[in-house]
Each structure stands twice: as structure tokens, then as C-alpha cells.
Amino acid sequence: MTWLNRVRNAIPFVAKRETSEQLWHKCKGCGEMVFLKEYEDNQHVCPSCDHHGRIRPAQRFEALFDKGSWTTLPTPLVREDPLKFRDTKRYVDRLKQARQATGESDALINAMGEIAEQKAVIGVQDFAFMGGSMGLGVGEAFILGTKAAIENNCPYIIFTASGGARMQEGILSLMQMPKMTVGVQRLKDAGLPYIVVLTDPTSGGVMASYALLGDLHLAEPGATLAFTGRRVIENTIREKLPDDFQTSEYLLDHGMIDMIVHRHALRDKLSTVMGYLMAGRTANRAA
Amino acid sequence: MTSYLEFEKPIAELESRIADLRETANGEINIDAEVAKLQDKVDRQIRAVYGKLTPWQKTMVARHPERPHFKHYVAGLFDEFVPLAGDRAFGDDQAILGGFARKGDTRLMVIGHEKGDDTQSRLKHNFGMGKPEGYRKAIRLMDLADRFGLPVVTLIDTAGAFPGIQAEERGQAEAIARSTEHCLALGVPLVAMVLGEGGSGGAVALAAADRVLMMEHAVYSVISPEGCASILWRTGDKADEAAAAMRITASDLKSLGVVDQVIEEPLGGAHRDHAGTIANIGEALFSSLGALDGIAPADLRTRRQDKYLRIGVV
Numbered sequence: 001m002t003w004l005n006r007v008r009n010a011i012p013f014v015a016k017r018e019t020s021e022q023l024w025h026k027c028k029g030c031g032e033m034v035f036l037k038e039y040e041d042n043q044h045v046c047p048s049c050d051h052h053g054r055i056r057p058a059q060r061f062e063a064l065f066d067k068g069s070w071t072t073l074p075t076p077l078v079r080e081d082p083l084k085f086r087d088t089k090r091y092v093d094r095l096k097q098a099r100q101a102t103g104e105s106d107a108l109i110n111a112m113g114e115i116a117e118q119k120a121v122i123g124v125q126d127f128a129f130m131g132g133s134m135g136l137g138v139g140e141a142f143i144l145g146t147k148a149a150i151e152n153n154c155p156y157i158i159f160t161a162s163g164g165a166r167m168q169e170g171i172l173s174l175m176q177m178p179k180m181t182v183g184v185q186r187l188k189d190a191g192l193p194y195i196v197v198l199t200d201p202t203s204g205g206v207m208a209s210y211a212l213l214g215d216l217h218l219a220e221p222g223a224t225l226a227f228t229g230r231r232v233i234e235n236t237i238r239e240k241l242p243d244d245f246q247t248s249e250y251l252l253d254h255g256m257i258d259m260i261v262h263r264h265a266l267r268d269k270l271s272t273v274m275g276y277l278m279a280g281r282t283a284n285r286a287a
Numbered sequence: 288m289t290s291y292l293e294f295e296k297p298i299a300e301l302e303s304r305i306a307d308l309r310e311t312a313n314g315e316i317n318i319d320a321e322v323a324k325l326q327d328k329v330d331r332q333i334r335a336v337y338g339k340l341t342p343w344q345k346t347m348v349a350r351h352p353e354r355p356h357f358k359h360y361v362a363g364l365f366d367e368f369v370p371l372a373g374d375r376a377f378g379d380d381q382a383i384l385g386g387f388a389r390k391g392d393t394r395l396m397v398i399g400h401e402k403g404d405d406t407q408s409r410l411k412h413n414f415g416m417g418k419p420e421g422y423r424k425a426i427r428l429m430d431l432a433d434r435f436g437l438p439v440v441t442l443i444d445t446a447g448a449f450p451g452i453q454a455e456e457r458g459q460a461e462a463i464a465r466s467t468e469h470c471l472a473l474g475v476p477l478v479a480m481v482l483g484e485g486g487s488g489g490a491v492a493l494a495a496a497d498r499v500l501m502m503e504h505a506v507y508s509v510i511s512p513e514g515c516a517s518i519l520w521r522t523g524d525k526a527d528e529a530a531a532a533m534r535i536t537a538s539d540l541k542s543l544g545v546v547d548q549v550i551e552e553p554l555g556g557a558h559r560d561h562a563g564t565i566a567n568i569g570e571a572l573f574s575s576l577g578a579l580d581g582i583a584p585a586d587l588r589t590r591r592q593d594k595y596l597r598i599g600v601v
Binding site: 082083085087088136168173176178204207209228232254 | 519
């Protein structure tokens with residue numbers, strides 16, 4: 001935005017001029033300029049190359065749940081900045097900034113609603129909030145999501161998007177791995193499905209815990225899905241890495257996920273597999 | 288030949304003076320008084336240095352090449368060790384070892400990282416960095432212990448899980464996730480001991496335990512201080528600052544509720560006295576196992592799970 005536009009847009013009685021950034025989106029896949037409105041209406045999938053862009057929780061919920069059927073669940077209270085951490089910036093300031101930028105309190109938001117008339121709780125990690133990093137807020141939100149699913153006798157579906165553990169919470173971020181694993185176990189004990197949808201990007205401690213403990217693993221096409229990041233491997237081990245290394249397609253080839261599903265087909269696919277996973281329960285209830 | 292850390296220089300100087308004195312005297316001159324005086328100085332110096340180690344210095348001590356490892360602990364803690372190998376799927380990882388162990392009448396399953404202690408054995412054990420087949424062997428041994436009612440003891444000492452292409456290919460992340468899940472599902476007691484480095488996911492995969500014991504100079508963290516510094520400070524040179532900011536020492540982790548008991552190390556660190564170190568932790572280990580003995584499997588599992596659910600809740 002030029003300074004002139006900035007000034008112009010700040011004046012309340014002058015019509016806002018639409019700048020190029022507000023009108024166009026440059027696709028990260030093919031580099032094409034896409035009309036922003038068209039891109040958003042297409043669920044952030046590039047109309048020319050099918051590249052799946054990152055998407056915020058509210059947009060996910062809107063795309064997956066039956067219209068008007070869903071509500072977001074309250075976000076939990078956790079210890080704030082337990083280590084009084086500061087690197088080049090204070091962690092509390094980074095948090096404040098992320099909250100202002102996203103309008104969310106942390107990087108995992110749950111909502112409950114119906115997908116093709118089947119009840120479900122969906123948790124979506126928000127990469128826009130400090131890289132979707134896993135700390136106390138994310139861990140506790142996940143637990144609340146699993147509890148809501150158990151109370152409502154329905155599946156918990158998690159959409160992962162995270163750079164990994166939130167370093168500013170030190171060991172307590174690492175402890176979210178066993179903690180969230182307990183959430184998964186409680187769902188299993190209750191006989192309820194736990195479905196993971198891996199989205200771009202998911203890595204580190206998130207991959208090494210709840211992201212790969214699902215009854216089913218779905219992934220969006222072309223997502224980067226890794227335990228150790230590509231650069232770290234190349235730097236430490238000095239090994240040549242294949243081009244498709246650590247993508248959804250690579251993980252499918254290596255037996256780590258069940259299927260790759262286009263974003264436009266996710267709602268239908270989730271509804272189909274939920275039908276199978278809940279079939280036994282529904283039959284029991286009817287009997 | 289003892290290896291000294293950078294901050295141990297004053298200790299090294301005094302100890303080399305004692306060695307020189309001994310060599311000069313060659314057993315012919317009585318130097319006892321002089322040696323005793325120097326030794327006293329050494330002890331005071333060690334106490335001064337080790338009494339105020341920074342988190343970064345502790346990281347160095349935790350990685351000390353002469354620090355006792357899995358094989359030393361197993362030999363010192365138990366009367367018998369029956370190693371068991373293989374994940375039944377791909378291979379036998381040498382970075383994560385395990386097997387039956389017995390102390391008197393107490394029989395249990397021991398699983399842990401082995402770093403190796405010379406070039407050859409370090410290569411053999413991959414510097415204690417486990418691969419998927421290592422974590423899957425741990426899962427197999429935990430299952431075995433669970434079915435036959437043997438308590439599980441884990442020895443944690445790793446810089447982290449191996450970050451290589453083959454490890455990724457074979458599902459390193461999944462293996463770690465499953466191993467953590469198995470720790471949390473066990474119906475038998477699980478005691479974890481953080482002996483040197485507790486490096487991130489590669490450590491927690493074996494450490495989601497009923498009780499976590501940690502050596503006084505061990506460190507346990509979500510990422511290495513160097514890694515944290517290079518990401519957040521954008522330079523590896525700030526490792527000392529990162530080590531302090533992350534709160535990685537045993538006393539920090541005790542106050543954060545991640546560790547249940549801190550085990551005192553002999554004067555000057557575990558590397559100066561293997562036997563003393565092993566005796567200290569042995570006492571804590573067997574009393575922990577005793578306290579967990581006889582708890583019903585379902586209760587044990589629920590308690591362990593509840594402990595992890597509570598972390599971070601207001």
C-alpha cells in the first residue's frame with residue numbers, strides 16, 4: 001500500500017480505494033494472479049493449479065459443517081507465559097501481537113456441529129497464530145475438544161497445522177505430547193473415532209504425537225508433513241533429499257496416511273468415513 | 288586421561304599439579320601433606336564451580352564423554368541383565384537397548400538410550416539417537432512387560448531422535464507417538480530416569496512415566512539450546528541464553544512439576560564417580576518401584592494419565 005492510499009483510506013468520508021493486495025492473490029503454487037474473491041470462494045484453493053493455501057479455523061468450519069449447525073467452543077484458561085520467557089522479544093508481547101493479528105486467543109479452535117447431519121467436534125489449528133505452535137493453550141483446547149466429543153457421543157476431528165512445539169514454553173510444550181496423547185486414549189476408551197486431517201504444514205512434536213495417532217489419517221494434497229524439517233536434515237546429515245520428501249504424497253507412499261483428499265471433497269469424505277466408524281454405535285443404540 | 292570442560296580449567300590445573308608432584312616424588316619423597324593440601328584446594332574449587340553451574344554449563348556436564356551410560360547403569364543397578372533385540376519389522380536399533388533385568392527378587396524390564404563411550408561404540412550406538420525401529424523395539428518390550436506383569440524402568444540419555452532420511456522414511460514421528468502412547472497405556476509401573484540429555488520427542492517417547500527421576504546435572508528440554516538459539520535468536524552463539532530461558536535444569540523441572548525427584552550427583556558430577564552416582568539413583572529407583580507396587584493396573588493407568596492431563600491447567 002502506498003502512503004497516499006494509506007492516508008486516503010484513513011479518511012473516513014473518502015471511499016476506500018481497493019489496492020492490488022486487496023484484489024489479487026498470487027498463488028504460491030503456480031505464481032498466477034488470482035482474483036482474491038474467487039480464491040476465497042474456492043476455499044483458498046488455486047483455480048488454475050489446485051494448490052491448497054492455508055485457511056483459518058472459521059473458514060474451515062464454514063466449509064465443513066452444515067449451514068448454521070455449528071458453534072465454536074470456549075477456549076480454555078491456561079498458565080500464561082509460565083517461564084517468563086524472553087528471546088529477542090518477550091513472549092507475552094509475541095502473544096499479544098498474535099492475538100491482535102488473528103483475533104484468537106491461541107492456536108487451536110474447536111467447534112461443534114453437524115457434517116451432513118452427523119454430529120462432530122472439529123478442532124482446527126491456526127498456522128497464523130505463532131505458526132500453530134503447540135503449547136499449553138493448544139494442549140488444553142485439544143483436551144476440551146476430546147471431552148466435548150465424549151460428552152456428545154461423536155467423533156473428534158483434528159485439522160493439524162503447526163511448526164511444532166512452542167519453544168517459549170520450554171519443557172511444558174514438550175509435555176503437551178503425552179498430555180494430548182491421553183486425550184486420544186480417552187476417546188478410544190469411549191469407543192469414539194479420532195480422525196486426523198493433516199494440512200500444510202505440520203511438523204515436529206505435533207507430527208510425533210496426536211497427528212499420527214488417529215484411527216484414520218487424511219491429508220490435503222501437497223502439504224508439507226515432516227518430523228524433522230528438511231533443512232535440519234540436510235544440514236546435520238548432509239544427505240540428498242528427494243524432491244517430494246515429506247509431502248502428503250510421500251507419506252501416502254510410505255504407508256503413514258490412509259488417503260489424500262482435495263479440500264472440496266473433504267466434507268463428503270469425512271461424512272462417509274464417519275458413517276462407517278459410527279455404524280456399530282448407531283446399530284447398538286437402535287437395538 | 289580425564290577430559291575437562293572449559294569451565295573446569297582451574298580444577299584441571301590443580302589436578303595436574305598433583306600429578307606432577309607425584310611423578311617428581313616418584314614414591315621416594317613423602318609428599319602426603321602437600322598432596323592433601325592441594326587435594327583440599329581441588330575439592331573447594333570443584334564445590335565452588337559445581338555449586339553455581341549455569342544451565343549451559345550443566346548441558347556440557349550432561350554431555351560429558353565420561354558420564355556413565357546405559358551399560359554402566361545396568362551393570363551397576365542389577366544382578367542380571369538379559370538383553371532382548373529387534374522390532375520384528377525392520378531391524379535392531381543399537382541406540383535404544385532393552386531387556387529383562389533382576390535385582391534380588393525384583394524382576395523388571397529395562398529400556399534406554401545408549402550413547403557409547405568411544406569412537407567405535409558411539410558409531411555403533413549412533414550417539415544415542417534412536418531410529419523408528421528402536422522406538423518400535425521399546426513398544427514391543429513395553430507390551431511384553433505389560434502382559435507379564437513386569438515393571439518398566441527407562442533410562443533417558445539422548446540428544447534427540449535421529450534426524451535422518453531413513454528415519455523419516457520409516458515413520459520416525461509415528462514411532463515416537465506410539466511409544467509415548469504405550470508408556471501412557473501401561474498397566475504396570477513405569478519409572479523414567481533422565482540421566483544425561485533428555486532431548487525432546489526422542490526422550491519423552493520413553494519418559495511419560497508414573498515417576499520421573501532426574502540427575503542433578505542432567506538437562507531435559509523441548510529442543511537443544513543451540514537449536515532454540517538458532518531459531519529464536521537466529522544465531523547458535525546464544526545457546527547459553529537459550530539454555531537459561533528454556534529452564535532445562537533438574538531443579539527447574541522439579542519446580543515446574545515435570546520431574547518428581549532430583550538425584551544428587553557426587554562432587555564434581557557423575558563422570559567423576561560412577562559407583563557413587565549409580566548408588567544414589569539406585570536407592571531412589573527401588574523406593575519408587577516399591578511405592579508403585581501393588582497398585583491395580585487400571586488405577587495405575589488412570590493416575591498416570593491424570594498426571595499428564597493436569598500439566599498447565601490453571
